[in-house]
Amino acid sequence: MNENKTKLTEEEKKLFGDLMPEELDEIISSGLNRRHFMKLMGLASAGLLASHLIGAEQLFARSAEIGDIADLAPAAIENGINVSFKVNNTAKKVLIDSRATLLDTLRERLDLTGSKKGCDHGQCGACTVIVDGKRVLSCLTLAATCEGKSVITIEGLAKDNELNPMQAAFLKHDGFQCGFCTPGQICSAVALMKEAKEGQASFVTADVRQNQQSVILSDEEIAERMSGNICRCGAYPNIVAAIKEAQTGKNVEQTWLFAG
Amino acid sequence: MRPFKFTNTSNASSAINLLIKNPNAKFLAGGTNLLDLMKEDVERPDELIDLGRLDLTAVRPLVTGNNVVGISIGGLGKNTDAANHPLIRKDYPLLTKAILAGASAQIRNMATNGGNLLQRTRCSYFYDIAMPCNKRLPGTGCSAMQGINRMHAIFGWSDSCIAVYPSDMAVALSALNASVKVMQPSGTARIIAIHDFHRLPGNHPEKDNNLDHGELITAIEIPKNKFAANSAYIKVRDRNSYAFALVSVAAGLELAGGKIISASIAMGGVAHKPWRATHAENILRGKMATVENFQMAADAEMEDARPLAHNKFKIGMGKKTIVYALEQAFKGTGYKA
């Protein structure tokens, strides 16, 4: 990944100069993670991101510090296993320690840090990813068991810079605050849409003996089925509203008043 | 996690052969409990034999001659698939409800039916390797006995262990008179009734169940029942979802009009194994399905309870949950309060 070290173009310099004039020198001297940068620029030029949205501090942070991720394979791998699998529809082959979880492999080895580690013990849902179409916890999945499987993470949901309708609905309904549980919530919600289509039941389903297809989920059903994803900030009502809107495609108005 | 060798295999007998070769090896199925415990340094296998490729996932009717006598659920099938299988939803809705009461959608997508039976206790002293615990390290003592024991057993505990078994699924399997089908190292099958599968702690709390090293759960077999339309799984817990049971009750009523032909009742969260409420069942047999009779049965069942310092509430809660589950079962599976 030598492209990381590619010098900034004049245009890029200008952008940084605008966003953070006082940091420009440092960015130039430390090199830039061009991949991230180009991605964000692409979004900006496509009108997906207003220029002010590019958190300059974060662009800076990425560009100045990120080195060659490909070199991250740790020096000490015990019981090494070669795993080939698809991540976000791209084939990956990694040599891993047998102990490596899918979550750590995504985050530390493939630099896909969107999947979060909130507990590492299957208690929070922040690490939820979609494996072969089903939502699972990547913290309790050994990467070694993923041979030949297809993993979709939060980074793989938007297609050609177009947000997945679930992502867009989360944005619209303020379905997050700190954003840390968000990738897990969204992956979980995306998989939930499929489960509902298949007519899967939940603990609050009125009569599980009745098999149904394409269930339109009530608030209660959404809440029960999303209960494996904990949000400490308390964005639950907004998340439920977002999922409802994504499922029905209809505008969901939230009941609230503003007298000020 | 301690280092371990990761071994793949695609058939049951080779998996078993690999396991017997190494007394410190373990099978890896869904991993939702095992990996958790390995990260806690409670479980320390030096080899994991991945069962992910074994073809033991099917749900199919159990047939004797030309008769369907029950259903067989693959030991390595996922909990979600078992809960949602059309045959199970229709004829064994109690199992569907119990599975869906457990954990979260993500975990049910990972966890296997056989693995569910092998869940270890959530006792916090068992989980904390700095604490004495007879289950984890035999002979060190039971920290929970005089400790925080709100979640612990009221039935069948011993001086060496008061832990409870956390599965919801197994509680329904108990009420459904299921059997566990295992493959032995010799290749022959062994059928273990669910009531004989899990153990009470006695002097050997380190053994959760009667499965031997080298035995693999290939299927769970459930005989036909006559209470599909009159069954209920009620779970009382500290939050509305994604929490372990304080008390749970699986109940099925075989009815003739308002009269109970037979009742099947099992409790979770109260003992080291699914607790079959035989006292209550005996009382209800042949009686009318009335709240008074439900209460009488529940009172009788809880008479033998031996609560600990922090879980006396489980007696009252247990009674009420039994009554509530029986009421719900009587009203019918489709009934919603």
Place this chain on the structure above:
Amino acid sequence: MSTMEKNYKPEQPAVGQSISRLEGYEKVTGAARYAGEFNVSDLLYGYVINSTITKGKIISINTEKAEAIPGVVKVFHHKNRPSLAWFSMQYADMDAPPGSPFQPLADHKIKYNGQPIALLVAESFELARYAATLVEITYEQEDFKTDLIANITEARAPKGGLATFLKPPPPKPVGNFEKAYENSPFQASGKFVHGTEHHNPIELFTTTTVYKGKGKVTIYDKTQGTVNCQLYVANVFGLHFKDVRVISPYVGGAFGSGLRPQYQLFFSVLAALELKRNVRVTLDRHQMFTFGHRPPTVQFTRFGASADGKVNALNHEAIAETSRFEDYTEVVVNWSHMLYPAKNTLFKYNLVPLDVFSPLDMRAPGGSTGLHAIESTMDDLAYQMKIDPLEFRLINYAEQDESVGRPYSSKELRQCYLQGAEQFGWNKRNPEPRSMRRGNKLVGYGMATGIWEAMQLPARASATITTEGKLHVNSAVTDIGTGTLTVMSQIAADEMGLHMDDVTFTYGDSKMAFAPIQGGSFTVSSVGSAIKAACNALKKKILKKAKSIGNSPFKRVKIDEVIFADRKMISIDNPAVFISYSDIIAANGHKVIKSVNFAMPKVFKLKKYSRAAHSAAFVEVEVDEELGIINVTRAVTAVAAGKIINPKTARSQILGGMIWSISKALREESITDHRFGKYMNMNIAEYHIPVHADIHDLQVIFVEEKDDIVNELGTKGVGEIGLAAMPPAIANAIFHATGKRVNQFPIHFDTLM
């Protein structure tokens, strides 16, 4: 699509508009990088080893087995650590209570269970966690005390210190409480017991330290104060301030836990400096229970009322846990007299030092504790007097703050009561307990009052007109999920007459303009005011520059004779006279124009007023008496918090507070086994945070409240007020449903059965 709200109208002021979070795109696509996600090359991983005893000494640490494992780099402990700052003062951060801050690896002494005593550094996280299990430690144990209730007689007054500036001690007694109470025809009293709570943000505390050579470090840290951590690291490790840079681009929740530097920061920097490598240290979920927490408390109330329904005697006493090394305090007992104008009062606040880590501010510290006791006692009085609890509050409505004899800078609490009650349908309440049912469930209505002080701290901000004629604002402040980025951008856009698209706000970096720690609901008031000040200074520079242009029409124009709108500076007298920001920049030789300024609370003016946000909460609970299951089925919180900059993000703050209320009243508690001095549910499977299924219909009302005094923006903050009123409203609703008053939080339903 644009992340900008569709209904954002650039021609209107941005302040007051519902605008989606500007960082939302990054958060929903997984692009947002948190402190533990900067995958720098050549990275080492540290795993902290914690004490398994509660008090005593380390006799030996044997690291041989661990260090023999390939890939293990080093184990740091008290015997081999480098020399560190000696004076305890150097470990004091901006939020340190009076006492001696905990110094990791200081010596062999163990002061609490879970104390970090060593760091194992290895080439991978999994390896570090494993090898840490091979480090053998022997201890000599000593007797300890961790039980507040058992040691309650050891309560003593807290030590004074700087912390009392933001946390004043209880007000002095007024009148003669004992006599007035004795003579009150109506009396209510209660003992309220609250358990320990841990913040448990979903992001684990983590630090990635990038070693830059020669005593220089760049640190990605999970914190609520970049400058606070910079100060701490520089002091402890004897580094130059300019060589320590702390960056927190995204913070995955904090709720107070990041107000003080946590120990992973110390260990990460220590290892990076010693090994001259990049080091990441991430705590695990158990370790998230080994530092600050909301302290357990015991409170006693005795309120007396006269026959006309007036409260005339207020007594509120609280006893809280603290550590042996610091006197952490909260404002628990000061609130009742701010709300109810009684003539006789008696307040006490004492501490019991125990062998635990120092408590730490956790969302609505003190307020959420004290208001439960106050508002449940008020509820009790109302029932005794057979007055509607809402009516009772209105009878005792304080027109001014009687605890200090000053008017409020603004107070629309009455409107909160009325609008909240209307929206909720309070008039449908049958006053009799146990009188309302739905199916087989008991239904109860409860209400309560909330208050939180509106504070402002000094802060700086920098504002720059860029070469493109746009605005760039910065501050070292963090955005812990509160919406800081969005709200600050709104304030700056209006200040300079720009569209939101023309403004960038950068933050979360200690190199930027100074900001205090982010907490106490004072961020918008403090940093927002600084942005306003920086923009004002920038305006003067623009005018000055405009004057310097040849034939400038602004030659004789004063600053109050121009406005800044539509990307221009415009003469008020003659709107045809204007200059655009791009032209100004052109005139400046295409160089940026920058200004840095400072905002301070106007202390002398503010001293004449009490400043507080208020709220009223209305709650419906359903109680399944058979199973004892309690559900908050419906709740309304009406808030008067001054100017609401962004109703969308502000509403989310209040919703979050309401969910925290449900959690506080019904769910979360860290349970200690006092034989071991250890929390026994150090995980989030058994430390119960509400899940989706616990949350039902929640509604938020913002009551209009204009305040020209509190600060230039008229804001009071919305971070805590959502958690002030609702916990007691839940308790009161449970009483109404069941006729049982449970004064212990969390209310476990087994206590109801």
